[in-house]
Amino acid sequence: MVGVEDVQYVTLHGKRRAYVKKGTGPAVLLLHGLACDHTTWAHVIDDLAERYTVIAPDLLGHGRSDKPRADYTLGGYANGMRDLLTVLGIDKVTVVGHSFGGGVAMQFAYQFPERTQRVMLVSTGGLGREVTPLIRLVQVPGWFRLVGMLTLPGVRHVETLALRTAAGYATFGPLRKYTRDLDEAAAIVESWRDRRTRFAIRHLVRAVIDWRGQIVTMSDRAYLSEAMPMAVLWGAEDLVIPATHADHARALAPDVRVDVLGDSGHFPHKDHPAEFVRLLDDFISTTEPAAYNRARFRRMLKAGATAPLGPLAAVAAAEARDEVRDEAITSA
Template structure:
């Protein structure tokens, strides 16, 4: 992977990696990770695309200020970073919390979004691992300060990495957990993560959902990838995608956890290549977007509770003409403000 580059936006230093040439892929990592979560796929993707993989504010080598850590704030930051880098349009690829940012980016800036690839994303159901909920618990900061002391941290991360070599559902992603624990030795990183988590979940689970704006998902190609053994955000949320965006491409990888792009990098790269090659980039129409907003949702859509069946909005009315609707491969997720992990 190329050397990390830096650019200052709004007074805050942003770290990013840029590789390759061709159509632009913006790779957004998940909560408490950084651009290295894409290490297993970035070289292959750079053979066909210009790949931009930033460290989100509060993560990795980017600054960690007292700032706006909401989904909207991150989407604005990605728009401004791309503008500084001279990039107008992207296919945005978001993992976990980064998937929530990807959906928010597409919702706020549809004119700059050509496609979306969501990898184990938040915002499609309330369920999330209790370990993330604990970030907002009293005493979490003091506990993490203790667990990230040099000796304790070394024992903990070494144990996690050793356990990750055991091929089970429970241990598969523990190497990533070790990396997260390493990053939390920085008090500023812990501050950013805690504020981020408070913005998107509560004790009942995820509080931000794409369901209430799913009626807008008609104009942008969408692919969703999940790991069947995901213990962070369950793969059953993929069923909601099939309901909310029935023309989307949805693939669930077997023998894979919360990081399917790491568990099966060759398959993931092939999926992205085929998806981009076989779909037309979205073309934003303000008039069409206005019509959709005026029409609104055809039926009230609520955030599902744990254990509910997938959200099932009323069917859309028939499309009047070919001119008024895109080909079937151009399913959208322009509409989303989603969340987590």
């Protein structure tokens, strides 16, 4: 199991980044979700490291990495991952992104296709508008101060104890759907006692979510996945981002591999670590790594702008209609 002794540090552009690097073989970059860190992958890193060079960073503003006033956009995170890999001497990777990390993974593949061999998205953002209201609340005025009060010593200990107790006792039956991810929620509450972490999370959320839900979508660029092997994995009982978004992936990119695991929530890699490792290993071993070709990329960009109506265009059109409807409601 990955421990504190496995964490290494590198300073990039004056900001310290924490990461875990284990194993040998083809490189796999594991990107965690919002308010999490590299420990979310703790149950799968060692098994993956038997066959791959695994890099699991703490994204800027998370975990043991610095939490400065900085660029917390998807593009900024993708640049940071490019720079980290460059310092580590790694040229090309299979990128695996969970939740918000899935958005970073997609952005990385879009910005740096020449360095991306494959993409695996786990309960990812960017495939639809819906997201739990608890994340939308981060933008509400007063959230920063309220969470500061709720994470004071004593109050925080009661909250985290209650969350972990509920997660431990309701391990089966109908309540399991609502309690399985509460231990992860407890870890997030713990991390929010640091005002710098709250600052980073608030700015991050504002970059990708508004009061109507997710802003960033892959629908307008999904056709580029034709040149990039892509897999999508979801937990059937995800309460953070609905598993129906996996169907969006099928519509947007018909060649994508999609797996939905039963008895699993927002963290399928924690609920079923052995199955996660098997699926990722199968994805890597049965697909050829993407080979970037500038001329082909240029042709795809030109064709994408004038593509005939199909699944991709239908999803984009639906999103445009929703946008018009919401604007009408707002101005009414």
